[in-house]
Amino acid sequence: xxxVTQFPSHSVIEKGQTVTLRCDPISGxxxxxxYRRVMGKEIKFLLHFVKESKQDxxxxxxxxxxxxRTGGTYSTLKVQPAELEDSGVYFCASSQVAGGHxxxxxxxxxxxxxx
Amino acid sequence: xxxxxxxxxxxxxxEAASLxxxxxxxxxxxxxxxxxxxxxxQHLQLLLKYFSGDPLVKGIKxxxxxxxKSKFSFNLRKPSVQWSDTAExxxxxxxxxxxxxxxxxxxxxxxxxP
Numbered sequence: 001x002x003x004v005t006q007f008p009s010h011s012v013i014e015k016g017q018t019v020t021l022r023c024d025p026i027s028g029x030x031x032x033x034x035y036r037r038v039m040g041k042e043i044k045f046l047l048h049f050v051k052e053s054k055q056d057x058x059x060x061x062x063x064x065x066x067x068x069r070t071g072g073t074y075s076t077l078k079v080q081p082a083e084l085e086d087s088g089v090y091f092c093a094s095s096q097v098a099g100g101h102x103x104x105x106x107x108x109x110x111x112x113x114x115x
Numbered sequence: 116x117x118x119x120x121x122x123x124x125x126x127x128x129x130e131a132a133s134l135x136x137x138x139x140x141x142x143x144x145x146x147x148x149x150x151x152x153x154x155x156x157q158h159l160q161l162l163l164k165y166f167s168g169d170p171l172v173k174g175i176k177x178x179x180x181x182x183x184k185s186k187f188s189f190n191l192r193k194p195s196v197q198w199s200d201t202a203e204x205x206x207x208x209x210x211x212x213x214x215x216x217x218x219x220x221x222x223x224x225x226x227x228x229p
């Protein structure tokens with residue numbers, strides 16, 4: 001069974017440009033999560049989808065970030081326009097059901113560098 | 116809101132040395148506790164977890180962690196590390212009755228010299 005995949009693995013862009021990150025969860029997983037880790041700091045929650053609906057987007061830093069999950073399958077996270085402080089590793093995770101007893105499976109992350 | 120503190124950010128050991136990584140959390144209610152590991156070039160993966168019951172939890176690859184409720188701690192241990200344990204280790208907590216979104220610590224980078 002394929003795990004969570006993310007594309008691209010690395011992205012280097014200039015301040016002011018737009019970048020779109022993609023996450024493909026494990027097939028059949030209704031729950032999809034986005035996290036971000038800024039260099040040397042905590043992995044921070046961004047948002048949670050249940051199928052195509054945003055269940056919790058309390059961690060989204062500001063309105064330059066837009067996440068979508070049309071059709072409840074893959075998800076995209078767009079940053080527009082990118083700023084220097086958006087640099088970091090963006091992780092996606094999926095789980096079959098929500099709740100504390102359910103393991104989230106993580107993707108390899110996308111390393112975003114904003115110059 | 117809960118928070119997680121990992122005291123050691125960088126640990127360097129020789130093979131066969133014993134390992135203990137500290138993790139403390141702040142939250143007054145019932146929690147689930149996790150340790151995740153990210154090997155170089157690989158995905159973040161679950162090492163072990165505690166939900167209830169025996170506070171000494173055994174995980175994969177010989178790792179274990181002990182939940183000490185009175186100390187709000189969930190330290191990770193391994194009696195004898197191997198070069199292949201070189202990785203970054205993250206402690207995480209989520210709260211019962213809340214969103215179940217885990218709160219992560221800053222991570223500990225472990226380097227094991229052969």
